[in-house]
Amino acid sequence: MNCDEFVELVTAFLDGALDDDTEQRFVEHLALCEGCETYLDQFRSTIGSLGELPPDSLSADARDRLLSAFRDFRRS
């Protein structure tokens, strides 16, 4: 497997979606190629950083309005 093929298979690999043969070639290439090992690490770091983005939140106004709407709906 060449590096230019490796880089296109990273997401499929991480999803466990590669067929056995391709996965084997992928892993073998990974063991031999520092550049691709780094690339895979960077993909993982990218995914990890995205997962750590702080959550958004509703404005206090919107939240209050929705709580009122819930209360009002119950009464009607």
Added chain:
Amino acid sequence: MGRESALPPDDVLVGRLQAGDERAFRLLLDSWSGGMLRIARAYVSTAASAEEVVQETWLAVIRGVHGFEGRSTLKTWVHRILINTAKTRGRKESRTVPMEPAPEDTGPTVDRSRFRTADDPYPGHWRSDRAPQPWAQPEELLLAGETRRVLGAALDALPARHRVVITLRDIEGYGSDEVCSLLGISAGNQRVLLHRARAEVRRRLEESFTVREEGMRP
């Protein structure tokens, strides 16, 4: 599925909502709205629009929960309403989001010039001067705020079809099957969109780390 602390099981939650238990509603509101805002933001053009989409969604949930039959999880049901609402709003703002890969999504995700050419003894391998370099992460380099800013800019610059998938998968932590179900797309198409999005975000992080590293050199 999704990042959140444990909620009561669906049948308990639904029962409480249907009985008008405000604490149950508040719990859902506070647990899910953050993620819903991010997802809505992937479809519409402003944060204000995203908040309106989320509000409309919760209103629909309030009105519709009495008819909820449990054919899907409560969360899936709420998020389907969200996505339909966001799509409708996005259309009104002339932002249609066809959720399949565009022709330009099928090409290579890494600049071809980073690889050796056919006449080289190792065609298709990284050129030594263009291979990925490990990201140095001393405290000064990986300032959380700066990384978040770069991620935010990268997400904003993505085509909406990429932003929706990467938001659901990598920010909100939904699995592949769930995302396919929510968006009505095949696993293969989802993967093409996700891979493209991740490759672009990685590239932007690499770019920013390189600039910062160079900025640190005497």
